[in-house]
Amino acid sequence: MLIPIPSGPSSLLPKSFYTGNDVVNIARSLVGKIISTKIDGIHTSGIIVETEAYRGPDDQACHAKNDIRTPRTEVMYHEGGILYVYICYGVHPMVNIVTGEEGNPHVVLIRAIEPLTGIETMSERRGFYRNAVGLTSGPGKVATALGIHRVHQAKPVWNPSDAIVQLYDSGLSGFNIVEGYRVGMSKYTGPCAFRPWRFFMDKNPFVSRPLQVHYPDAWNAVD
DNA sequence: TATAGGATAGGCT
DNA sequence: GCCTATCCTATAG
Numbered sequence: 027m028l029i030p031i032p033s034g035p036s037s038l039l040p041k042s043f044y045t046g047n048d049v050v051n052i053a054r055s056l057v058g059k060i061i062s063t064k065i066d067g068i069h070t071s072g073i074i075v076e077t078e079a080y081r082g083p084d085d086q087a088c089h090a091k092n093d094i095r096t097p098r099t100e101v102m103y104h105e106g107g108i109l110y111v112y113i114c115y116g117v118h119p120m121v122n123i124v125t126g127e128e129g130n131p132h133v134v135l136i137r138a139i140e141p142l143t144g145i146e147t148m149s150e151r152r153g154f155y156r157n158a159v160g161l162t163s164g165p166g167k168v169a170t171a172l173g174i175h176r177v178h179q180a181k182p183v184w185n186p187s188d189a190i191v192q193l194y195d196s197g198l199s200g201f202n203i204v205e206g207y208r209v210g211m212s213k214y215t216g217p218c219a220f221r222p223w224r225f226f227m228d229k230n231p232f233v234s235r236p237l238q239v240h241y242p243d244a245w246n247a248v249d
Numbered sequence: 250t251a252t253a254g255g256a257t258a259g260g261c262t
Numbered sequence: 263g264c265c266t267a268t269c270c271t272a273t274a275g
Binding site: 078080087088089112114115116117118120122135137164165166167208209210211212214234 | 265266267268269
Binding site: 089094096097098099113115116117 | 256257258259260261
């Protein structure tokens with residue numbers, strides 16, 4: 027089940043990885059990278075297999091749509107390379123990586139990972155689960171399994187001396203990336219729901235759900 | 250296998 | 263007051 031990672035040293039992604047490109051390109055290139063956490067001295071990690079780009083202010087699916095700048099969205103406006111953690115439905119934390127230069131509210135949502143290390147710990151954090159795939163096959167699951175919560179808001183992910191959250195190049199290659207509509211859109215999102223800003227590793231069982239081919243026509247219009 | 254509903258809280262109109 | 267970048271369980275087929 028596990029992806030074979032090429033041996034040899036894996037390299038920490040530098041800060042420039044997050045600031046020197048557009049959020050959509052970064053979301054695509056994060057598929058196949060490694061996200062790791064060291065929380066309470068325990069190391070967990072996984073291969074990123076699914077991401078989404080959120081590109082405010084001109085993206086109605088983004089929390090910073092129309093440049094809504096509030097205490098919640100403030101972190102998104104920071105320089106890229108830090109965490110944005112958001113609680114969805116009052117229950118589930120979601121792991122996002124801020125990208126771009128300061129002032130651009132751009133983030134990448136980590137939607138699914140394939141577990142690599144610390145699987146026992148991830149299982150404990152998640153509680154009982156029906157099968158191995160259910161461990162990290164969704165954004166809320168990913169945050170819980172990795173132990174990321176709102177206390178980690180604005181944490182840098184590129185700092186060699188801060189191992190709380192880090193992203194690495196895996197050296198993994200030979201996989202295909204599928205792109206499609208983002209998950210969880212509604213008619214209130216408007217035309218932005220149809221931007222192909224979701225990326226996932228083809229045929230990977232940890233991807234949260236099948237490719238969304240189209241949304242109902244009703245979503246094109248808001249009442 | 251597919252679908253429906255509840256949990257749960259904070260942000261925004 | 264309504265919506266939300268979700269997850270889990272129960273129930274029906």
